[in-house]
Amino acid sequence: MDNVKELLVILIGSSLVSNVVLSQFLGLCPFLGVSRKIKTAAGMGTAVIFVITLASAVAGVIYRFVLQRFGLEYLQTIVFILVIAALVQFVEMFLRKCMYSLYESLGVYLPLITTNCAVLGVALTNVQKEYGILTGILNGFATAAGFTVAIVILAGLREKMEYNDIPQAFRGMPAVLLTAGLMAIAFCGFSGLL
């Protein structure tokens, strides 16, 4: 029972309370860049869920069975960077060949995710918090789900903002950044949840 409770805490904590974008400020680049339309935002979110879950699994395995065994924990950051970049490349190739329909829907976003620091962030958080491999995967999934929630909400707000007559100085990115800031404040409300 304690186990289930702990997993639930990770699930809610990573997705809402310490939201990857709005309270850790990771992955801001796609958060601002691909949030014009709800449809593309949802596509990006799905791709991020897919990649982060996979990356936390691979990073967890490598940390546990390679780095820890040889006492090379201090090289985790650079090894994770290389491995995650290679993984995303490989996933893109694999999907293109073997699951073309999935590639069609995620393909545009996959190369963008290579540079998404949230992926690396999750892998490092998993190590820092000493999660096991399975718990790490769950944490990765929850974090990515939090990212998706945030980006889809922002895209919805931006679609509505299209119609507004925004003062010249605030048009474009400034208004988006202000919106993101207000969202971050709103998400602070979740901090009492745990």
Next chain:
Amino acid sequence: MMNVTGILTAAAVVSLVGIFVGLFLGVAGLKFRVEVDEREAAVLAALPGNNCGGCGFAGCSGLASAIAEGKADVNACPVGGDAVGKRIAAIMGVQATDREPLTAFVHCQGDCGKAGVDYTYTGVQDCRVMEFVPGGGAKSCNSGCLGFGSCVKVCPFDAIHVKNGVAVVDRKKCKACGKCVEVCPKKLISLIPYKARTAVACKSTDKGAVTVAACSAGCVGCGICVKNCPAQAVSVSEFHAQIDMEKCTGCGICVEKCPKGSIVRI
């Protein structure tokens, strides 16, 4: 004393990972190779790269793959025009068919002086929300330009502006990408040949009496232009005149004869 072993281990590990990843990706690249049309990359390089979407595909890369697959014409890019069309035709090894240059035209001239208003509107300044506003906007005419400039916002070339309450296209800047045509909720903008000399600047679908009450420049569908056109290029349907650009010779008789001034010289 520096820890030389530490530096060497780090270097060795990173190189090993690099070599392993490189080999792995290289092998995977061979194993999962998908034939890519190299013409697609060449076509993409020849396209303007604005990603305006005027061709109807998802950006320039979308059009490039469609052209490479033969699903789109080599001169399907409305922005690049003939110059780009010819270059792509050379890449694809086909003859480019000449395409008539087009320009956007707003079929309305009901500005603040000509068209009346039913009430004062203060609210979100965007044409697309007007369907939620009583009477489809404050302007008396139900078909006319609302003047809130949704077309101005979407134009990637700064070629359309609202002047005195009605949108006007700057033909020198217009690339005929069709974004304004798509966004206008009143469907008032269309692409006409650049060399067209006359155009009907009204799309009112109301009966004559209603149009007269709403706007002093509205077409009432009287048909004088139809009777006077020597080329039979003008017709009246849905209570407003329309010019068939294929038949129009640009003589301008309809412009002179129109009692309401709804047909304009451009």
